[in-house]
Amino acid sequence: MERTLLIIKPDAVAKRTTGKILHRVTREGYRLCALKPERLTPETAGQFYQVHREKPFYKNLIEFMASGPILVAVLEKDNAIRDLRRLIGATNPKDAHEGTIRKEFAEDGSKNAVHASDSPQTAREEIAFFFPATHFS
Numbered sequence: 001m002e003r004t005l006l007i008i009k010p011d012a013v014a015k016r017t018t019g020k021i022l023h024r025v026t027r028e029g030y031r032l033c034a035l036k037p038e039r040l041t042p043e044t045a046g047q048f049y050q051v052h053r054e055k056p057f058y059k060n061l062i063e064f065m066a067s068g069p070i071l072v073a074v075l076e077k078d079n080a081i082r083d084l085r086r087l088i089g090a091t092n093p094k095d096a097h098e099g100t101i102r103k104e105f106a107e108d109g110s111k112n113a114v115h116a117s118d119s120p121q122t123a124r125e126e127i128a129f130f131f132p133a134t135h136f137s
C-alpha cells in the first residue's frame with residue numbers, strides 16, 4: 001500500500017466540484033486516510049512550491065494557490081502515486097486525456113483543479129507538510 005497527497009485547488013473549491021472529485025477518486029479504489037480544508041498564505045504556498053521558484057509561472061502559481069480555500073487529502077492504495085498522476089492527467093487540460101480529472105474539471109494550465117504528488121519522496125514530504133504529526137491508520 002502506498003500513500004499520496006491530493007490537493008483540490010482554489011478554482012475547483014470555488015466551483016463546488018470537491019464532492020465530484022472526491023467521489024471520482026474513491027470510486028477508483030483509493031482510501032481516504034485524511035482530509036482537511038486549508039487556506040494557504042503566499043508564504044506557505046511558496047514553501048510548498050519551492051521546487052518551482054525559478055519558473056516564470058511561480059508568482060502567478062503562489063497567488064492562485066493562496067487565492068481561496070483548498071481541500072487537502074491523503075489517499076491510499078497500491079501504486080497510489082503513479083496511478084493518481086494518471087487519473088489527474090496532464091498539467092494543461094488541453095493535453096489531458098478524456099476521462100482524467102483535469103480534462104473534466106480544470107480551467108487551464110494554471111487553474112487546473114488538482115495537485116498530486118509525483119514521486120515517493122515528494123509524497124512523503126508533501127504529506128508531512130500538511131499532516132506533520134499524523135499517524136495514519
Ligand code: ADP
Binds near residue numbers: 061090112114116
Ligand atoms: P503538475 O501540477 O502537473 O505536476 P507542474 O509541477 O509542472 O505540474 O506545475 C505545478 C503547477 O504550476 C501546475 O499544476 C499549474 O498550476 C502551474 N503551472 C505549471 N506550468 C504552468 C504554466 N506553463 N503556466 C501557468 N501555470 C503553470
Ligand code: MG
Binds near residue numbers: 118
Ligand atoms: Mg508537479
